[in-house]
Amino acid sequence: xxxxxxxxxxxxxxxxxxxxxxxxxxxxxxxxxxxxxxxxxxxxxxxxxxxxxxxxxxxxxxxxxxxxxxxxxxxxxxxxxxxxxxxxxxxxxxxxxxxxxxxxxxxxxxxxxxxxxxxxxxxxxxxxxxxxxxxxxxxxxxxxxxxxxxxxxxxxxxxxxxxxxxxxxxxxxxxxxxxxxxxxxxxxxxxxxxxxxxxxxxxxxxxxxxxxxxxxxxxxxxxxxxxxxxxxxxxxxxxxxxxxxxxxxxxxxxxxxxxxxxxxxxxxxxxxxxxxxxxxxxxxxxxxxxxxxxxxxxxxxxxxxxxxxxxxxxxxxxxxxxxxxxxxxxxxxxxxxxxxxxxxxxxxxx
Numbered sequence: 001x002x003x004x005x006x007x008x009x010x011x012x013x014x015x016x017x018x019x020x021x022x023x024x025x026x027x028x029x030x031x032x033x034x035x036x037x038x039x040x041x042x043x044x045x046x047x048x049x050x051x052x053x054x055x056x057x058x059x060x061x062x063x064x065x066x067x068x069x070x071x072x073x074x075x076x077x078x079x080x081x082x083x084x085x086x087x088x089x090x091x092x093x094x095x096x097x098x099x100x101x102x103x104x105x106x107x108x109x110x111x112x113x114x115x116x117x118x119x120x121x122x123x124x125x126x127x128x129x130x131x132x133x134x135x136x137x138x139x140x141x142x143x144x145x146x147x148x149x150x151x152x153x154x155x156x157x158x159x160x161x162x163x164x165x166x167x168x169x170x171x172x173x174x175x176x177x178x179x180x181x182x183x184x185x186x187x188x189x190x191x192x193x194x195x196x197x198x199x200x201x202x203x204x205x206x207x208x209x210x211x212x213x214x215x216x217x218x219x220x221x222x223x224x225x226x227x228x229x230x231x232x233x234x235x236x237x238x239x240x241x242x243x244x245x246x247x248x249x250x251x252x253x254x255x256x257x258x259x260x261x262x263x264x265x266x267x268x269x270x271x272x273x274x275x276x277x278x279x280x281x282x283x284x285x286x287x288x289x290x291x292x293x294x295x296x297x298x299x300x301x302x303x304x305x306x307x308x309x310x311x312x313x314x315x316x317x318x319x320x321x322x323x324x325x326x327x328x329x330x331x332x333x334x335x336x337x338x339x340x341x342x343x344x345x346x347x348x349x350x
Contacts, residue, residue, distance in 0.1 A: 001025060002032075005347055006131030007321055008058040009048040015325045016048065019058060021127055023135045024119070031079055031141050032071035033087065038129035039064030039155040039314070040340035042185065042246055043269065045328050047116050051271040055116055062129030062342075063089040063114040064157040066150045076138045084144040086304065087129065088157035089113055089294050091140050092120045103298040130321065132347050142301050145308035152313035155185060155339040156304060158294065159314060163190040163242065164303040165295035166265045167197060172240055174198035179234075179241035180219070181254065183210045186244035186267060188315055188338040191217045194242070196310050202234070204241075204254075213337070217315075225253065236285070238262055248272045251289060255281040266291045314339050320346030 001022040008019035026032055044061035046052050065087040069079050079085065092112035093105040100108050112120045115128030128134075144153060163186055172178055178199040180190040187203070194201045195218030202221045203214040211222040223230045231253060238257050246268035254264050255277060266274075266289065277289055295303065307313060315338045319327050327340045 002133070002135075004132045006060045006127065007324055008060045008127075008130070010058045012050040012055065012057065016061075016130070016328075019060060021058075021060070021131075023127075023133060024122070024124075026071055026073050026135060027137075028073040028075035029138050030073045030135050031069055031076060031085070031138050032133060032135050033065070033067040033085055033141070034070045034133050035065055035067040035129055035131060035344045037066045037151045037154045037318075038062040038342045038344060039158065039316075040319075040324070040327055040331065040342065041155075041158050042331060043158075044128075045331060046269070046271060048328075052269075056125050059116050060127035060130050061115055062131070063087070064154045064159070064341075065114070065129035065134065066144065066154045066157075067134070070133070073138070078143075079138060079141060084146070084150060086142040086144050086153065086157050087114060087134060087136050087140065088142065088161065088300055090297070091126060091136050103296040105296045106293045130324065130342060132344060140297060142297070142304060144304065147308040147311075148304070149313055151318055151341050151343070152316055153304070153307070154341050155189070155314035155316065156307060157300070159185045159189050159339060160193075160307065161295040161300045161303050162186055162267050162292070163244070164193050164306070165299055166242060166267065166290075166292035167193050167240075168299070169292065170240055170263055170265070172197050172199050176200070176239040177202065177237055179204055179223075179238050179254070179257065181225070181241060181243040182245040182268065183207075183214055183338070184244065184334060185314075185336075185339045188217055190242045190244055191219050192312050194218070196306075196312060199240075202238075231257070236260075240265065242267060244268045246270050248274045250275050251277045252281055255287050255289065258285065258287045260285045260287070262287050264289045314341075316341045318343050322346060 093108040094110040
């Protein structure tokens with residue numbers, strides 16, 4: 001076992017604090033990674049505070065991990081010491097179910113997630129990327145292009161793939177009118193990807209002050225969702241709407257904006273249910289409300305390569321590990337543009 005240090009929530013509602021723990025010894029197919037940067041996802045807050053239920057404490061959050069390979073197991077292929085690599089939301093799966101065979105490991109019933117999830121071989125709880133190092137099976141480690149800024153790439157491992165995957169799955173491209181609901185960690189990446197795919201992009205927000213920034217990111221139009229006239233002007237016109245908001249709200253407002261056969265895709269995960277959608281707006285235009293998770297490892301690598309080719313990364317604010325509790329407070333106030341990223345070199349001072 002290898003001793004390391006990170007930050008953990010030791011119990012529900014407790015602030016995160018310095019925490020010493022052990023990583024497993026390197027197995028033949030493992031990669032050991034020195035973590036350089038880790039993004040701060042809203043789901044980190046949900047799980048650290050047990051807002052979704054099922055949290056096992058202590059929790060070391062973090063699943064937007066960027067680092068350098070420091071050791072490799074004897075059977076590792078495709079990686080060498082010194083490589084820039086990433087680790088996202090998963091670190092293992094069963095490898096045998098239909099989802100795994102289809103490169104959709106995120107839907108595997110036995111997927112092992114990067115933290116607050118049991119390690120497959122031992123059942124010991126996984127600890128995430130708010131730490132100095134991590135050991136991961138090579139099949140779940142991702143290559144990071146030299147073209148990408150490492151800190152700005154960290155949020156792509158969750159916020160990036162969460163928005164890229166549904167846009168790709170539903171074949172969004174030139175000629176499509178796409179709505180993005182919410183301008184935050186997910187929403188700002190949704191705008192960038194939809195724009196890069198050639199769609200006409202409309203941001204929905206409750207905050208007029210976000211309009212200028214949305215257009216900088218690639219939005220063609222901005223609609224204030226609390227303005228009834230602005231919303232009605234777009235009724236029946238969207239092919240696809242990506243809803244990134246992680247708070248319960250009325251979905252009917254958005255289903256009415258869809259064309260016949262249009263899709264409202266939910267990727268934000270609130271801690272309370274949305275109000276039930278009305279049946280009428282769905283059945284009379286054969287509209288659909290769907291959900292999407294992250295993406296499989298193959299698609300996540302595809303997304304990273306797409307970002308390298310098209311110079312796409314996350315807008316970030318870098319913080320030291322010691323400011324994580326302040327960052328959590330600011331995330332809940334939407335006081336960040338648009339993703340916090342922890343510089344793990346700051347842990348040297350702990």
